[in-house]
Amino acid sequence: MNYYSTNNREQIASFEGAVFNSLPPDNGLYFPEHIPKVSYFLGSMASLTKEDIGFEIARHFVDHEIPENILRSIVAETVNFDLPLVAIDEKISAMELFHGPTWAFKDVGARFLSRCMGYFNESREKEVHVLVATSGDTGGAVAAGFYGVEGVKVTILFPKGKVSDVQQQQLTSWGDNIQALEIDGSFDDCQKLVKTAFLDKDLNGKINLSSANSINIARLIPQSFYYFFTFQQLENWENVVFSIPSGNYGNLSAGLLAWKMGLPIKRFIAASNANKIVPDYLNTGEYKPKESVQTYANAMDVGAPSNFVRVLEIFRSDHGRMCEMIEGFSLSDEEILATMRQCNDDKNYVLDPHGAIGYEALRQLLKPEEQGIFFETAHPVKFVDVVEKALGRSVDYTDKIEGLMQRSAEFTSLPANFEELKGVLM
Ligand SMILES: *Cc1c(COP(=O)(O)O)cnc(C)c1O
Secondary structure, three states: OOEEEOOEEEEEEOHHHHHHHOOOOOOOOEEEOOOOOOHHHHHHHHHOOHHHHHHHHHHHHHOOOOOHHHHHHHHHHHOOOOOOEEEOOOOEEEEEOOOOOOOEOHHHHHHHHHHHHHHHHOOOOOOEEEEEEOOOHHHHHHHHHHOOOOOEEEEEEEEOOOOOHHHHHHHHOOEOOEEEEEEEOOHHHHHHHHHHHHHOHHHHHHOEEEEOOOOOHHHHHHHOHHHHHHHHOOOOOOOEEEEEEOOOOHHHHHHHHHHHOOOOOOEEEEEEOOOOHHHHHHHHOOOOOOOOOOOOOHHHOOOOOOOHHHHHHHOOOOHHHHHHHEEEEEOOHHHHHHHHHHHHHHHOOOOOHHHHHHHHHHHHHOOOOOEEEEEEOEOHHHHHHHHHHHHOOOOOOHHHHHHHHHOOOOOEEEEOOHHHHHHHHO
């Protein structure tokens, strides 16, 4: 399978090329030349394992560039934790994506990407340097995925003072081939630095840069799996609506891929925090990236969502058609707290601030005949302060985090300045 640039259909790369380049040279994003139809196995999903389903999907996208037995084991390691669908009430269920090693859905994409890169890298001579910007969860997942992988060095850029304590510890307590840089700026600044690094000829002449952000196609592909895993656990496949807490729009793009692959999803809700660039676009037809503002759902504090061009690509930039399939929604910080409290009190379910937005979107927008699934994108343990504030009581996750918090941490602080970053990388 080839991947073309969203800026130019003639600019193509193989799967391996797209994985290592991350971005096409013309600054578009890679997109698969065709989206495989996988309807043939939907009827038998109940008797398949997660590994079988993931492999059936991945093999079309990887297309023999990785031998099938190896790809199968990569997929098996990618999904070797629970991904359960948990009913909140008769209408609404949570798809819990947080049972991986760093307690957010990012583990799925990061594990697949790191293992694909590790495989390709065995036959390459030069060390690969993976550069990744994080709003909190990506960095930890990528660090966990690449820790100890031969021939790969990882540098994580995280925004100073804008990640939770647990997240920071997951970013900074690795050592070995993983280094963390605290950037005095926002996540958008971190993302901009990474993009600038990719386009800097001098730097790229000296080191072999790659990215692990959700612009990388190898993160997107496995993220489509869990839409299938959801249907696998559903008895009734009618009128299924997915509410996706969104920041960089990787998950939602992956959901649209799953729909294009033949999964009978009725529609999506793009659930956002105060950074509501995409809901605004859906409402007005005007796309206006902005500086991000800080919210309790920090992993979604994105003012210029990088995967939005993939969403546009799927709809061939047809705003009307996009609106038929995706509805926008946004929630303020105060409403996030109120939702977390209400769900805890009435449904006895502790939401994290991101999942809370997905849940509340369904409460407000679900139609009588529909059933709603929201992604619970992170475990509440990653946002204890917000959880305690919302519930008005202390919560005790000591058992879960003890080991993590005892690890020693190390990071370097930098201003949001490309020349300084370049100095550190070279
Ligand atoms: C990354 C993240 C999101 C946003 O996902 P996108 O694919 O970037 O839209 C939402 N919630 C949590 C907890 C995350 O870590």
